[in-house]
Amino acid sequence: MMKLYLNATSPYARMVRIIMLEKQLEGNVELCWCDPWSDDEALLRENPIGRIPTLVTEVGMAISESLLIALYLDEQCSVRPLITADRKEEILHVAGLGVGLMDAAFSTVISAKYLNNEANDSVLSQRRLRAIQRTLEHLENNVECYLSFETISIGDIAVAVALDYLAFRLPELGISNSYTKLEDWRSNISKRLSFKETAFE
Numbered sequence: 001m002m003k004l005y006l007n008a009t010s011p012y013a014r015m016v017r018i019i020m021l022e023k024q025l026e027g028n029v030e031l032c033w034c035d036p037w038s039d040d041e042a043l044l045r046e047n048p049i050g051r052i053p054t055l056v057t058e059v060g061m062a063i064s065e066s067l068l069i070a071l072y073l074d075e076q077c078s079v080r081p082l083i084t085a086d087r088k089e090e091i092l093h094v095a096g097l098g099v100g101l102m103d104a105a106f107s108t109v110i111s112a113k114y115l116n117n118e119a120n121d122s123v124l125s126q127r128r129l130r131a132i133q134r135t136l137e138h139l140e141n142n143v144e145c146y147l148s149f150e151t152i153s154i155g156d157i158a159v160a161v162a163l164d165y166l167a168f169r170l171p172e173l174g175i176s177n178s179y180t181k182l183e184d185w186r187s188n189i190s191k192r193l194s195f196k197e198t199a200f201e
């Protein structure tokens with residue numbers, strides 16, 4: 001049995017959970033709910049970096065970094081491949097954008113929490129917000145060729161989780177109203193069981 005250290009609000013952990021469900025691996029993984037911000041002892045014993053998601057494999061090796069975990073699970077199980085050979089470059093392009101969006105959104109939220117809201121007026125935070133806007137525009141203009149809600153890839157999962165996280169944690173950005181094609185796509189992919197079962201709360 002593998003173990004996945006996670007919490008209910010991490011976009012990175014949600015991405016891994018969705019992958020587990022899509023690949024029908026949930027019976028092989030024990031969920032270990034924890035709070036990485038309070039130095040959870042069990043998590044730190046497994047992984048000195050102390051971040052979630054952390055996957056502990058059946059041979060007891062801890063893997064962190066959501067994309068590395070995604071690659072590992074994809075190789076372990078051939079159900080619904082996350083990166084298909086025919087669209088490899090495109091999928092990796094989109095996955096990078098999705099995780100980049102997640103990073104920018106997550107840094108904005110965590111800076112407000114730990115450094116106070118003024119941190120978000122800084123030059124760095126303004127750069128992050130511009131990156132979010134540019135990336136959303138790029139995706140909005142390419143929804144039809146880049147994104148799918150039927151045969152989904154690691155790119156689709158990363159972008160959808162990032163959009164959900166933006167709507168969940170930074171509603172003041174109003175992305176749902178500004179990027180209507182992306183919003184339609186998000187509402188379709190969100191109907192999948194894997195998304196419903198892992199919704200942010």
Ligand SMILES: N[C@@H](CCC(=O)N[C@@H](CS)C(=O)NCC(=O)O)C(=O)O
Pocket residue numbers: 009010011012036037050051052053064065066067106
């Ligand atoms: N790049 C990492 C980011 C993981 C990450 O930042 N996790 C946060 C929760 S969302 C965490 O565990 N933070 C605890 C800490 O930094 O001490 C990934 O893709 O997995």
